[in-house]
Amino acid sequence: MEVQVTEALNTLPVSTYRWLKLNALHLDRPIKRRISPYHKPYIQRMGDERVTIAPVTQVNVQDYLPPIPGFAIDAGYGVSGELVPIGETHYNSGVLVHVPQGHWAATPVEIAYGIDSDNDILVDHNLIVAERGSQVTVIIDYHSDPVTRGFHSGTMRVYAQAGAQVTVVKVQRLNDVSQHFDSTVAYVERDAKVSFVQVELGGQNAVTSYTNNLGEAGEAELNVLYLGDKERRLDLSYLLNHIGPRSLSDLAVRGALKDTAKKVFRGTIDFHPGARRARGSEEESVLLLDKGVKSDAVPLLLCREDDVQGNHAASAGQVDETQLFYLMSRGFSYSEALKLLVEASFRPVLERIPNTRLREAIDAEIHRRLVNAAL
Numbered sequence: 001m002e003v004q005v006t007e008a009l010n011t012l013p014v015s016t017y018r019w020l021k022l023n024a025l026h027l028d029r030p031i032k033r034r035i036s037p038y039h040k041p042y043i044q045r046m047g048d049e050r051v052t053i054a055p056v057t058q059v060n061v062q063d064y065l066p067p068i069p070g071f072a073i074d075a076g077y078g079v080s081g082e083l084v085p086i087g088e089t090h091y092n093s094g095v096l097v098h099v100p101q102g103h104w105a106a107t108p109v110e111i112a113y114g115i116d117s118d119n120d121i122l123v124d125h126n127l128i129v130a131e132r133g134s135q136v137t138v139i140i141d142y143h144s145d146p147v148t149r150g151f152h153s154g155t156m157r158v159y160a161q162a163g164a165q166v167t168v169v170k171v172q173r174l175n176d177v178s179q180h181f182d183s184t185v186a187y188v189e190r191d192a193k194v195s196f197v198q199v200e201l202g203g204q205n206a207v208t209s210y211t212n213n214l215g216e217a218g219e220a221e222l223n224v225l226y227l228g229d230k231e232r233r234l235d236l237s238y239l240l241n242h243i244g245p246r247s248l249s250d251l252a253v254r255g256a257l258k259d260t261a262k263k264v265f266r267g268t269i270d271f272h273p274g275a276r277r278a279r280g281s282e283e284e285s286v287l288l289l290d291k292g293v294k295s296d297a298v299p300l301l302l303c304r305e306d307d308v309q310g311n312h313a314a315s316a317g318q319v320d321e322t323q324l325f326y327l328m329s330r331g332f333s334y335s336e337a338l339k340l341l342v343e344a345s346f347r348p349v350l351e352r353i354p355n356t357r358l359r360e361a362i363d364a365e366i367h368r369r370l371v372n373a374a375l
Helices: 083-089 321-329 334-350 356-370
Strands: 002-005 031-034 043-045 052-055 095-099 109-115 121-130 135-144 151-160 165-173 179-188 193-200 205-214 219-228 233-242 248-257 262-271 279-288 294-303 309-317
Touching: 002 083, 083 121, 083 151, 083 179, 095 109, 095 135, 109 121, 121 135, 121 165, 135 356, 151 165, 151 193, 165 179, 165 356, 179 193, 179 219, 193 205, 193 334, 205 219, 205 248, 219 233, 219 262, 219 334, 219 356, 233 248, 233 279, 248 262, 248 294, 248 334, 262 279, 262 309, 279 294, 279 334, 294 309, 321 334, 334 356
Parallel strands: 095 121, 109 135, 121 151, 135 165, 151 179, 165 193, 179 205, 193 219, 205 233, 219 248, 233 262, 248 279, 262 294, 279 309
Antiparallel strands: 002 031, 043 109, 052 095
């Protein structure tokens, strides 16, 4: 089986001016890779004994898919209609996490997908089912060796049933010659909450899509950080569907761009009919560290319900020269001072990662890209 990337990616739900060239991402050339078996072990920590955790290659996924009443909307999601079906049917890895009703998992489930010369293609399909009133945290780390031209296309489905609380942490730190395409959809039932923490640090092309469907009083909290350097291209898409009344969403994105990196942020809050007294907000702020970078943002508010509240904001700016001068006057080099200021911007997101080892790995990666690269 072959996976292909030939279609437009991260297409906006409503088109904007064509001349802006922001309605979708078109890669410079198609990508085709044959899906081969993935042999590396990837389940690092199992959580507690009441949580079912298994490779999706060893279970019948259909047995665990719950009904999703109240979400009568287009079921499409992900970076493209080309990649998602392949990811859901021809995966070579992935994890099922199933939490029984009322159980609060004390220990996070930790997954680490590594790409190397023997496992250069990763097509993972992950499924998280949190039954009524349960709680679970799932941490996924995508990493690679420094030289392999890896390919990753992932799909994730999250089902948070009534009153459940799910936290998903995704960290991507692939090398500069790998491709990264990641699609996530969450269904959040009444009084449930899904928190999503996303860290994007690597990949030649890093293309991600997150869709959240919110039922009555459902809540979505998204905290995102990204660092683009060299010739990296980032394309980040978020769609927050407010379907039920009193649903709540909060998207906060922090980033930094250097060298000639390019980034597009697409954030859409969609208030569907019936989403009375729903509230949604999105905010993106980015530090532009070099003149050669390019940063585009398309924040959208779509509204088909009267009694709702939506807010959006996007900002881009340079590092505060006064702060930079102060740090350098205390003995830090320019790149070290820059790293401290970037880290300060990232800190609210990093503090949400409940794993010290992974936070240290992220810090080392930021140091390598901001400080070592300048030596």
